[in-house]
Amino acid sequence: MAKRCLRSLLLAAAVLASGCAVLEPSPPAAAPSIPAEWPLPPTATESAAAAATADIGWRDFFTDPRLEAVIERALANNRDLRVAVLSIERARAQYGIQRADRLPSLGANAALARTGGSDRPVTDIYTANLAITEFELDLFGRVRNLSESALQRYFAQEEARRSVQLALVAEVANAYLNLAANQEQVRIAQETLRTREEYYALTGKRYELGAESALELSLARTQVETARAETARYAGLVAQDKNALNLLVGAPLEPELLPEAFDESVTGLGALPAGLPSEVLLRRPDVLAAEHQLLAANANIGAARAAFFPKITLTGAVGTTSDELSGLFDSGTGIWSFMPKVEVPIFEGGRLRSNLGVATADRDIALAQYEQAIQAGFREVADALALTATLAEQRAARQAAVEAAAEGDRLSRARYRAGRDNYLVLLEAQRTLYLAQQSLVATQLAEQANRVTLYKVLGGGWQQGGP
Numbered sequence: 001m002a003k004r005c006l007r008s009l010l011l012a013a014a015v016l017a018s019g020c021a022v023l024e025p026s027p028p029a030a031a032p033s034i035p036a037e038w039p040l041p042p043t044a045t046e047s048a049a050a051a052a053t054a055d056i057g058w059r060d061f062f063t064d065p066r067l068e069a070v071i072e073r074a075l076a077n078n079r080d081l082r083v084a085v086l087s088i089e090r091a092r093a094q095y096g097i098q099r100a101d102r103l104p105s106l107g108a109n110a111a112l113a114r115t116g117g118s119d120r121p122v123t124d125i126y127t128a129n130l131a132i133t134e135f136e137l138d139l140f141g142r143v144r145n146l147s148e149s150a151l152q153r154y155f156a157q158e159e160a161r162r163s164v165q166l167a168l169v170a171e172v173a174n175a176y177l178n179l180a181a182n183q184e185q186v187r188i189a190q191e192t193l194r195t196r197e198e199y200y201a202l203t204g205k206r207y208e209l210g211a212e213s214a215l216e217l218s219l220a221r222t223q224v225e226t227a228r229a230e231t232a233r234y235a236g237l238v239a240q241d242k243n244a245l246n247l248l249v250g251a252p253l254e255p256e257l258l259p260e261a262f263d264e265s266v267t268g269l270g271a272l273p274a275g276l277p278s279e280v281l282l283r284r285p286d287v288l289a290a291e292h293q294l295l296a297a298n299a300n301i302g303a304a305r306a307a308f309f310p311k312i313t314l315t316g317a318v319g320t321t322s323d324e325l326s327g328l329f330d331s332g333t334g335i336w337s338f339m340p341k342v343e344v345p346i347f348e349g350g351r352l353r354s355n356l357g358v359a360t361a362d363r364d365i366a367l368a369q370y371e372q373a374i375q376a377g378f379r380e381v382a383d384a385l386a387l388t389a390t391l392a393e394q395r396a397a398r399q400a401a402v403e404a405a406a407e408g409d410r411l412s413r414a415r416y417r418a419g420r421d422n423y424l425v426l427l428e429a430q431r432t433l434y435l436a437q438q439s440l441v442a443t444q445l446a447e448q449a450n451r452v453t454l455y456k457v458l459g460g461g462w463q464q465g466g467p
Helices: 002-018 065-077 079-100 142-208 214-249 278-283 285-306 351-417 423-457
Strands: 106-115 123-137 311-322 334-343
Touching: 065 079, 065 142, 065 214, 079 142, 142 214, 142 285, 142 423, 214 423, 278 285, 278 351, 285 351, 351 423
Parallel strands: none
Antiparallel strands: 106 123, 123 311, 311 334
16 A cells, blocks of 8 residues: 555656646857858968867877876876866766756655653654655756756866866966977077177287277176076076976976977977868867856756746655554554645745846856857967968078078177177177077977967867877
């Protein structure tokens, strides 16, 4: 008898819940108003079958084994990424809590009730029940929509984790490149210091012989001290870069993992295919996160609409009762109870309508943020593409300038040693070479950093290996 009543109660709840109405509106379509194709530079290839950059794992993109080891350690130890992973676990637990409301909660209890009085004998009543308490029949989809909203927020948190990982990979790569570039600047400054010290000593000898004036000797000494200050300045930047890299990694790095010199082939991103559509933006983690937030806000509208309708909850129990513990489960001691409850909103002072307005506004805000994420992503990619060709031209021009300045410096040294030019001419040649070398390193760094940025904004970097 008890099992039959419980089975009937569960069956009725399942039938009623399966017929719930759908009050959630269809998700609105985004209209970001972006071009269908990228503003590709002339270096783009004609192959439209190339794999999307989002499918290129960071191990395939970066060619420096030291940098790969540093990135791997950062992904294991970085605290920001750890917080993002824990946030996923929190969102998953919240979804589990919300999803549990869609199923009846079944509990068992046993109790002893002892009563008596001044003129009454003491009596004991033993009971044992199996009960369902306050189970809501989701006739209008309120519980289902709240569960769907929690699920979409969980998905959004997962995409946020991927976005944090993508940003971390790019930050580590840029910090590594900055360290390598500043180490190269230290090398250039030290070489310049040695050269100027050499010519300062030579100028001192020429001054003693009367071939140089005190002004030229003073200028030579000034250049030596300037080069020494530049060396110290770049050494300080190198120390700061190491600290920044250690913070991103989450632990001090061994010297063998640090770059020894600036390498122009750290990244492996080639020219983009001419047929790559702009829809690849929809695969970016931040865009996907905004899409899931939109779906979550849309589900909340369904829950807000369902609040206008009656809320039906069921409480039922089957069990036994006896005045003796030994006879609690004997035949003829069975009991059952069934208590449906209906709550109908009549006057809420505008609360329900305001809640619906808030949910609708939240959905519209999420839609605007979704469109903004797509537009911002397109601009980031377009900016990186615009710099691709110009930085390559700048690097070629800077390289030619260094070669010309090095030749001018060689000729100026020879003429100075032969006594055909004074120190001022040599000084100008040395200064021109030093500035040209600095500018070349800065341009090489900007070009490599732009490649990392392009890889990041196209959605790459959240997976380790390619397909």
